[in-house]
Amino acid sequence: xxxxxxxxxxxxxxxxxEDLQGEYLRWINDVKNDFYTEHAQFPxxxxxxxxxxxxxxxxxxxxxxxxxxxxxxxHIGNIELRDINLVHGRGEFLILLDHLAQSKGxxxxxxxxxxxxxFEVLNLRRIYLGVRQDNKGAIKLYKxxxxxxxxxxxxxxxxxxxxxxxxVMGILDREYRKLKLKEK
Numbered sequence: 001x002x003x004x005x006x007x008x009x010x011x012x013x014x015x016x017x018e019d020l021q022g023e024y025l026r027w028i029n030d031v032k033n034d035f036y037t038e039h040a041q042f043p044x045x046x047x048x049x050x051x052x053x054x055x056x057x058x059x060x061x062x063x064x065x066x067x068x069x070x071x072x073x074x075h076i077g078n079i080e081l082r083d084i085n086l087v088h089g090r091g092e093f094l095i096l097l098d099h100l101a102q103s104k105g106x107x108x109x110x111x112x113x114x115x116x117x118x119f120e121v122l123n124l125r126r127i128y129l130g131v132r133q134d135n136k137g138a139i140k141l142y143k144x145x146x147x148x149x150x151x152x153x154x155x156x157x158x159x160x161x162x163x164x165x166x167x168v169m170g171i172l173d174r175e176y177r178k179l180k181l182k183e184k
Contacts, residue, residue, distance in 0.1 A: 064078065091126075
């Protein structure tokens with residue numbers, strides 16, 4: 001497989017048909033694994049996953065990549081920049097990581113690789129995301145990456161008979177570069 005972006009613990013490459021045959025279907029059907037997203041609210045079949053992937057592969061305003069653990073060459077998640085608008089210089093950030101691979105630094109490294117590509121190669125000026133207000137681990141990571149809270153979408157999702165707010169977060173190119181300078 002051709003590596004698109006390469007890190008120390010993970011590399012990012014295109015999602016392949018083989019990836020659709022692996023653990024991916026479990027990730028999006030397991031409520032415990034996908035607790036903070038909206039995937040596991042309806043059952044997803046292999047056919048659904050293939051149709052979803054074909055839409056992603058045919059989308060010209062998205063970069064959808066597999067996160068691969070270097071040590072094992074195992075597909076442990078996906079990361080995406082979608083709705084990339086080169087005129088306005090913005091895109092939306094998304095990441096899905098198998099719960100077995102969380103809290104090991106893989107998500108942070110994959111996110112840094114994608115942000116670097118977004119700001120330094122695509123020359124975007126703003127990346128934004130939405131995260132459930134109760135997803136404390138993700139919020140902590142996003143703040144560490146330089147994202148700041150921009151607003152709240154009140155009662156935007158329903159889970160376990162409770163409404164949940166979505167925090168909108170963003171990072172600007174100048175904030176990314178300032179943070180990168182501090183890290184050197």
